[in-house]
Amino acid sequence: MAAALRVFATRGFEAATLKEITLTSQTNVAAIHYHFGSKEVLIQEVLASVANPINSLRLELLNSVPEGPERTLVHVVRSLVAPPIQLSLDSTGDARLLTRLLLQARALPSEFTSTTIFAQYDATAQHFVRALMAATPGLSQQDAYWRYAFAIGAMHYIVSESDAGHHRLQRISGGVCDTSDPDAILSQLVAFVVAGFQASTPSPVEPNAQGHRVEPLHLL
Known part of the structure; x- marks a missing residue:
């Protein structure tokens, strides 16, 4: 499992081979077929091994404050992003590789990997969207889903920034932004x-005479 995680994160789900995984784990292909039956089942198990602990921590942190006025938007957002960031920046853990896996799957999507990832995250996503709406009076369901997606995108980007060989933000900021500091990342991201969730609803975009959508003049 650990070897498969490293190989999938480095090579991607499609390009990674069972031979590479067995060489890394110093086992043989028969062991994979015996324990998992196929590469597809191995992918499912690997994703679950890193996604489930993160999602459990998210829900545990969220539920540490009961539903009601005491559950603030800051608490909900922190519950959503803190576990992935804190675990991903733990250099001794496997959670750092999860972001790499998800980015690989986004860059080179397939029906199987997309469905497998959805199975790990959809229920948690729905739970948090409801919590975000409850903590943001007046927020529509449409805006809640859009802003949830943007929040996840920002989180994945900043986690990938802390990966070895990146640190672009740290470089262009002259070291002012330390992308290896989980506390700094968390406070800024939250x-x-x-x-973003407290921002007003954007005005509708009007089509011009040629049918192209243009921003209203007052937004320019």
């Missing part, structure tokens, strides 16, 4: 996402 503030950013909370502000």
Whole structure:
């Protein structure tokens, strides 16, 4: 499992071979077929091994404050993003590789990997969208889903920034932004996402005479 996680994160689900995984784990292909039956089942088990602990921590943190006025938007957002960031920046853990896996799957999607990833995250996503709406009076369901997606995208990007060989933000900021500091990342990301959820609903985009959608003049 650990070897498969490393190989999938490095090579991608499609390009990775069972031979590479067995060489890394110093086992043989028969062991994979015996324990998992196929590469597809191995992918499912690997994703579950890293996604389930993160999602469990998210829900545990969210439920540490009961539903009601005491459950603030800051608490909900922090519950959503803190576990992935804190675990991903733990250099001794496998959670760092999860972001790499998800980015690989986004860049080179397939029906199987997409369905497998959805199975790990959809229920948790729905739970958090409801919590975000409850903590943001007046937020429509449409806006909640859009902003949830943007929050997840921002989180994945900043986690990937801390990966070895990246640190672009740290470089262009002259070291002012430390992308290896989980506390700094978390405080900035929570503030950013909370502000996004509290933002007003955007005005509708009107089509012009040629049928192209253009921003209303007052938004330019």
